Structure formats: structure tokens, C-alpha cells
Amino acid sequence: DIQMTQSPSTLSASVGDRVTITCRASRSVGSWLAWYQQKPGKTPQVLIYKASTLESGVPSRFSGSGSGTEFTLTISSLQPDDFATYYCQQYYSSWTFGQGTKVEIK
Amino acid sequence: EVQLVQSGAEVKKPGESLTISCQISGYIFTSYWMGWVRQMPGKGLEWMGLIFPGDSDTRYSPSFQGQVTMSVDRSISTAYLHWSSLKASDTAIYYCARLPNQDYFDPWGQGTLVTVSS
Numbered sequence: 001d002i003q004m005t006q007s008p009s010t011l012s013a014s015v016g017d018r019v020t021i022t023c024r025a026s027r028s029v030g031s032w033l034a035w036y037q038q039k040p041g042k043t044p045q046v047l048i049y050k051a052s053t054l055e056s057g058v059p060s061r062f063s064g065s066g067s068g069t070e071f072t073l074t075i076s077s078l079q080p081d082d083f084a085t086y087y088c089q090q091y092y093s094s095w096t097f098g099q100g101t102k103v104e105i106k
Numbered sequence: 107e108v109q110l111v112q113s114g115a116e117v118k119k120p121g122e123s124l125t126i127s128c129q130i131s132g133y134i135f136t137s138y139w140m141g142w143v144r145q146m147p148g149k150g151l152e153w154m155g156l157i158f159p160g161d162s163d164t165r166y167s168p169s170f171q172g173q174v175t176m177s178v179d180r181s182i183s184t185a186y187l188h189w190s191s192l193k194a195s196d197t198a199i200y201y202c203a204r205l206p207n208q209d210y211f212d213p214w215g216q217g218t219l220v221t222v223s224s
Contacts, residue, residue: 001168032209034209034210034211036151036211038151043201043214043215043216043217044143044151044201044211044214045213045214046210046211046212049209049210049212050209055212087150087151089151089153089210089211091208091209091210094153094165094167095141095153095156095167096153097143097150097151097152097153098150099150100150100151
């Protein structure tokens with residue numbers, strides 16, 4: 001099985017900050033990676049798929065990059081609505097989620 | 107509009123059986139894979155398995171193989187997740203979600219909270 005490891009597990013940031021979350025795969029997943037946002041008590045929503053393709057309707061401050069085993073999700077200027085937990089997920093071989101990164105208010 | 111509407115919260119005792127449902131609208135049910143995802147209290151997302159409603163082909167995560175059964179009723183565009191004997195450790199929110207191209211999950215149902223307690 002492919003393991004997905006996110007870092008950090010928790011991130012404290014302020015509105016306007018540039019935020020980067022890293023996701024590492026235990027072996028190459030090509031570009032078959034998605035990012036999700038989950039707010040407390042809400043359903044996960046896909047932000048990015050195929051490592052860097054922005055889902056329709058997702059603000060352009062979100063971007064994804066990487067391939068192989070290392071990926072990043074970047075929020076260029078953190079907004080109040082962005083405080084949430086973010087998950088990566090590979091779909092190259094079966095399906096695996098990372099453990100999540102909680103973005104908290106500093 | 108694509109929608110996945112899940113059945114309501116359940117409270118069960120250990121050893122009881124349970125089936126939860128996910129009814130779709132807004133797309134052709136038999137054309138897309140459907141997945142199930144578990145989220146235990148305060149924890150992350152875990153992929154449980156997939157089913158293709160067109161032919162009921164199923165793929166289970168090794169962690170959930172033999173623990174749950176996925177099925178569909180094509181006549182009412184509904185997917186099901188079944189437990190024959192619940193455990194306290196099955197307490198979680200369960201989400202169904204469509205896979206647009208057998209890849210990522212989008213969109214998701216609203217989730218069904220299952221509480222198993224004696």
C-alpha cells in the first residue's frame with residue numbers, strides 16, 4: 001500500500017499569510033493526487049486534482065504542485081474562510097488519504 | 107445538479123446489523139464509481155471501498171474487506187453500506203462520494219453518523 005504523510009499536522013497562521021502544506025508519498029504516484037478541504041462539521045470538498053488542476057469554483061489563491069512523491073498545497077493569502085483541515089489523497093494505486101493538516105488561527 | 111443524499115444518523119448496539127444508504131440524483135448512477143469513506147471521531151479520512159453501480163463490481167480496502175458489504179439498487183439509484191455485526195469501533199461518520207473518473211472523490215454526501223454503544 002502507498003502511504004501518504006502530510007506535514008505539518010497543525011499550522012498556525014494569520015489572515016494574509018502564505019501557507020504551504022506538504023504531502024509525501026511512500027512511492028511514486030505520478031500526478032495522481034488530490035487535495036481536499038474540510039471545515040468542522042462539514043463534508044470534504046475537493047480543491048485540486050491531478051496534483052495541480054484547480055476544481056471549478058475554487059478560489060485562485062489555492063494552488064497545487066509536485067509529482068512523484070512530493071506535493072505541496074499553497075494558499076497564497078490566507079482568508080478567514082480557509083481555516084480548516086486539509087487532506088491529500090493519492091489515486092495512483094488504490095486510494096489513500098494523508099492524515100490531515102489543520103490550519104488554525106494564530 | 108449532482109447530489110448525494112445519505113440516510114440519517116443511527117444509534118445501534120454492538121452485534122446488531124445496519125445498512126446505511128446514499129441516494130443520488132443529477133447524473134447517470136450506473137456510469138460512475140461510488141466510494142465510501144470513514145471518519146472516526148476527531149480523526150482523518152479513510153477509504154473503505156468502491157462499487158461500480160453498472161455491474162456491482164466492488165473493490166474493498168484491505169482494512170475493511172470482510173467487515174462491510176457494499177451494494178446498489180439501480181432501480182432507485184441508491185448505494186448501500188452494510189454491517190452484519192457492529193462493533194463499538196465502527197462509531198464514525200460514513201460518507202459516500204462519486205468518483206468522476208475512478209480517481210478523486212467529488213461530490214460527497216452529507217455523511218451518516220453511526221454510533222455503536224451498549
